[in-house]
Amino acid sequence: MDVEYDVIVLGTGLKECILSGLLSVDRLKVLHMDRNDYYGGDSTSLNLNQLWKRFKGDETPPAHIGASRDYNVDMVPKFMMANGALVRVLIHTGVTKYLSFKAVDGSYVFNKGKIHKVPSTDMEALKSPLMGLFEKRRAGKFFLYVQDYKENDPSTHKGYDLTKMTTKELISKYGLDDNTIDFIGHAVALHKEDNYLAEPAVDTLYAESVARFQGGSPYIYPLYGLGELPQGFARLSAVYGGTYMLNKPECKVEFDDEGKVCGVTSEGETAKCKKVVCDPSYIPDKVRKVGKVYRAIAIMSHPIPNTADSHSVQIIIPQKQLGRKSDMQLHLQTILGRLVISLIITNECPLVHTRYVFCCSYSHNVASKGKFIAFVSAQAESENPEAELKPGIDLLGPVDELFIDTYDRFEPANNPSSDNCFISTSYDATTHFESTVMDVLSLYTKITEKMVDLSVDLSAASAAEDDF
Amino acid sequence: MSTSRRRTLLKVIVLGDSGFTSVLGALVCLTLVRYVHKKFSQQYKATIGADFVTKEVLIEDRLVTLQIWDTAGQERFQSLGVAFYRGADCCVLVYDVNANRSFDTLNTWHDEFLNQASPSDPKTFPFILLGNKIDVDGGKSRVVSEKKAMEWCASKGNIPYFETSAKEDRNVDSAFLSVAKLALEHERDQDM
Numbered sequence: 236m237d238v239e240y241d242v243i244v245l246g247t248g249l250k251e252c253i254l255s256g257l258l259s260v261d262r263l264k265v266l267h268m269d270r271n272d273y274y275g276g277d278s279t280s281l282n283l284n285q286l287w288k289r290f291k292g293d294e295t296p297p298a299h300i301g302a303s304r305d306y307n308v309d310m311v312p313k314f315m316m317a318n319g320a321l322v323r324v325l326i327h328t329g330v331t332k333y334l335s336f337k338a339v340d341g342s343y344v345f346n347k348g349k350i351h352k353v354p355s356t357d358m359e360a361l362k363s364p365l366m367g368l369f370e371k372r373r374a375g376k377f378f379l380y381v382q383d384y385k386e387n388d389p390s391t392h393k394g395y396d397l398t399k400m401t402t403k404e405l406i407s408k409y410g411l412d413d414n415t416i417d418f419i420g421h422a423v424a425l426h427k428e429d430n431y432l433a434e435p436a437v438d439t440l441y442a443e444s445v446a447r448f449q450g451g452s453p454y455i456y457p458l459y460g461l462g463e464l465p466q467g468f469a470r471l472s473a474v475y476g477g478t479y480m481l482n483k484p485e486c487k488v489e490f491d492d493e494g495k496v497c498g499v500t501s502e503g504e505t506a507k508c509k510k511v512v513c514d515p516s517y518i519p520d521k522v523r524k525v526g527k528v529y530r531a532i533a534i535m536s537h538p539i540p541n542t543a544d545s546h547s548v549q550i551i552i553p554q555k556q557l558g559r560k561s562d563m564q565l566h567l568q569t570i571l572g573r574l575v576i577s578l579i580i581t582n583e584c585p586l587v588h589t590r591y592v593f594c595c596s597y598s599h600n601v602a603s604k605g606k607f608i609a610f611v612s613a614q615a616e617s618e619n620p621e622a623e624l625k626p627g628i629d630l631l632g633p634v635d636e637l638f639i640d641t642y643d644r645f646e647p648a649n650n651p652s653s654d655n656c657f658i659s660t661s662y663d664a665t666t667h668f669e670s671t672v673m674d675v676l677s678l679y680t681k682i683t684e685k686m687v688d689l690s691v692d693l694s695a696a697s698a699a700e701d702d703f
Numbered sequence: 704m705s706t707s708r709r710r711t712l713l714k715v716i717v718l719g720d721s722g723f724t725s726v727l728g729a730l731v732c733l734t735l736v737r738y739v740h741k742k743f744s745q746q747y748k749a750t751i752g753a754d755f756v757t758k759e760v761l762i763e764d765r766l767v768t769l770q771i772w773d774t775a776g777q778e779r780f781q782s783l784g785v786a787f788y789r790g791a792d793c794c795v796l797v798y799d800v801n802a803n804r805s806f807d808t809l810n811t812w813h814d815e816f817l818n819q820a821s822p823s824d825p826k827t828f829p830f831i832l833l834g835n836k837i838d839v840d841g842g843k844s845r846v847v848s849e850k851k852a853m854e855w856c857a858s859k860g861n862i863p864y865f866e867t868s869a870k871e872d873r874n875v876d877s878a879f880l881s882v883a884k885l886a887l888e889h890e891r892d893q894d895m
Contacts (some may be wrong), residue, residue: 274784304821333786459789466786473775479782 240266242682243499243506245486245513248276249311249461250659252468253675254512254682256328259475261683266506267472268499272482274469276514277642278662280307280462280601286532290638300534300635301603307460308532308601311662312593312610313671314339314454314549320672322455323689325467333467337599339454340545345552350541350630353551370411377409454667456547460601488518488656496655510682512657515645521656522645527615528664529641531624533634535607539594540632546607547599549666550592552626591666592627609634612664615641657682711765713886714790716772718816719797719835720808760883767883771795788820793886795878797833798847800866801840806847806855813859827892829885830862833878838868 241263244255251267252274259265273279281289283296283303296303315321315336325331342353385391395405457463473479483501488511491497498507515522542548594609595601602608611627620639628637647658657678663670676687755772772791777783794816798805813830822828834852837845849866856862863885865878 274786335790459786463786463789466784469784470775470777470787473777478780479777480780481782 238264239507239509240264241508242266242510242512243268243508245269245488245499245511245517246276247271247274247465247469247481248514248659248662249278249465249468250671250675250678251276251512251514252465252472253324253328253672254657254659254678255477256330256468256471256475257679257687258512258682259472259477260328261685262475265472265477266480266499266508267469267477268480268483268486268501270482270484270486274466274481275310275462276465276516278309278311278461278465280309280460282306282308286638290640297636301606305597305603305606306601306608307462308608309461309595309610311461312595312612313461313666313668314456314547314593316667316669317455319667319669320676320689321464321668324672324675324687327687327689328468328471330467330471333470334463335458336455337458337547339456339547339549341542341548342454343542343548343550345550345626345630350539350550352543373409373411377411380409454547454549456595456599458600460595460599486517488513490654494654510655510657512659512678512682514659515647515661518649518656518658521647521649521654522658523648524643525646525660526644527641528612528644529615529620529623529639530610530612530664531620531628532638532640533609533611533628533631534602534636535609535631535634536605537632538596538607539592539609539630541630542594545594546596548592548594550627550630551666552590552592590624590627591664592630593666606635612666614664651681712768712770713792713883713890714770714772715793715795715882715886716788716791716816717795717797718774718778718812719799720778720805720812758879760880762880762883762887765887767887769879769883771879783819785819788816791816791820791822792890793829793831793882794820795831795833795882796862797835798852799836800834800847800852801836801844803846806852809855826860827889829882829889830859831878831882831885832856832862832864834864834866836868837866 242255242258242265244251244258244265244267247267247269255265255267269276271279273285283300283306285303286306286308287294287296317338325334343350344353345351380393383391395408469477469479480501485501487500488496489498489500489505496508496511498505499511500506511518538544538546539548539550542550590611590613592609592611594607596607597604609631611624611631613623613627615623617623620641624639642661644661644663646660647656649656649658651657659678660674676689679685679687755770758769758771760767760769772787774783774787777787796809796812798809800806809832816830817825817828820828832852832855834847834849839845849864852864852866856864863881865881867878
């Protein structure tokens, strides 16, 4: 292997595959390797045999669950917001044409001991028991204001100057109570933690997402599971000349005297390169642990109770509903001329997190006929995964099989400008992809010193949806 | 709802051994490009930037769009993911009549397809076989005979066989028309 690659990418997780695709399209010479003999790394989807091998060792899956190949069990379960960053990347790169999507049936929130549907239309909002009658009217007006707001059209500002007015003042004009702010923040604005002050607001408007697909939620999900996504981006990379090698043991990153990356060795052969992009597992001495995710994976023969028999749902259990103390406020910010909602916590409780429940079924080709797969995930706060996941597991009803798993999350601890190693951050416990894509885009910019223009025509995704 | 729903987009995947060089792979692509664009170019090297080609074929007053996928080179190091095989309506196997090895690996590709795509009816799933590059050296370098290829096809449940030359446009049209017909018939059987 005397040829020198511009970039060697290690690991075929979603983040690495998106980067590989973008870099190949930029005409960089890319070699992409993975130690596993399948695509997806940590974000793969496993069939039953692979699932049992990972969690139960030598046992074989019971026959009554169905055929192994019918299953595509996501290792990092998430839904895609129909107008979210990942869909924008899919359209930008044209990878939509390799995949088929279906709308997700519903999005729910756990409030006061019950599961409630997050309203996806004005009508649903008016029917939802989540808010009192007067509160609904106020929230409806507030949503309408946010939806209609255009930065360069003062007639949509209703006399409020948001450059001067604080979010708190605006919200007080609409008289929303704490419960509503909690609901909007977690279920609608979809932030994973409550301390957003330091983070840029990147959320997308729920209302805009809902309007795009005729589903009961603002989410879509690919047929055959999320493991299709990295493969779609890998194909893009290959189409633009990227070289693919799975099942490459070791993949040792080599450095020169100055500590800069210079190649990758596998099976005694070293491929030279200028830069390395990888997930944290390939360079363990350049990453640090940032947390732990607990998750439960359940195979069931019924949908999650109280979700109107939905085949695909998410349920968000906001931390407040678990008896935790928090003090939240909504934050509004204009991005690209649109008003964006986010949520800010003013009372620090840095270790409290939301639980996410995610369910998918054979209708998305991820399980045998009649079977459902549910996931509960949470950022670990204690050493007791069962207890932490219980609020979510309790919502599932009887299960055929249940796996409890723990994985550590890492973030890079190196300085890419001095060693040319670009390491992604481990996937978080949220049910959506916004933080995933933000990590990819920021790595892309560090690698190429360019920005990805994601101002794409979102109707392209709707058109792709219509094909199927 | 009954007849209006009929799908006319067919996914066709092309598999074949590229050997240690990607010459045959490029030839397969040439075959496809030739088929779609009706224009042959010696300069056409690989499939860079071309993910799949589409071709419309009229069969019994029905317009059928063939979406022809090649491996984009991912087969070179056994790195084709299962997503590539999803929802395939027909599989085109290609070998080089001048290279024994490419003929010998047809069994592997045939099995690999059935294993990865796992169609519900492996015995009747539509395959076709293309023997490519028959024009090389006026046919003198040919090592796999038509008879041998036909025997292989018979042993796999009478797979239709075509000999093609991307360069001379021989048989390419009829081969792909056959692909479309087979896939359509198969789909009708599935609907019943």
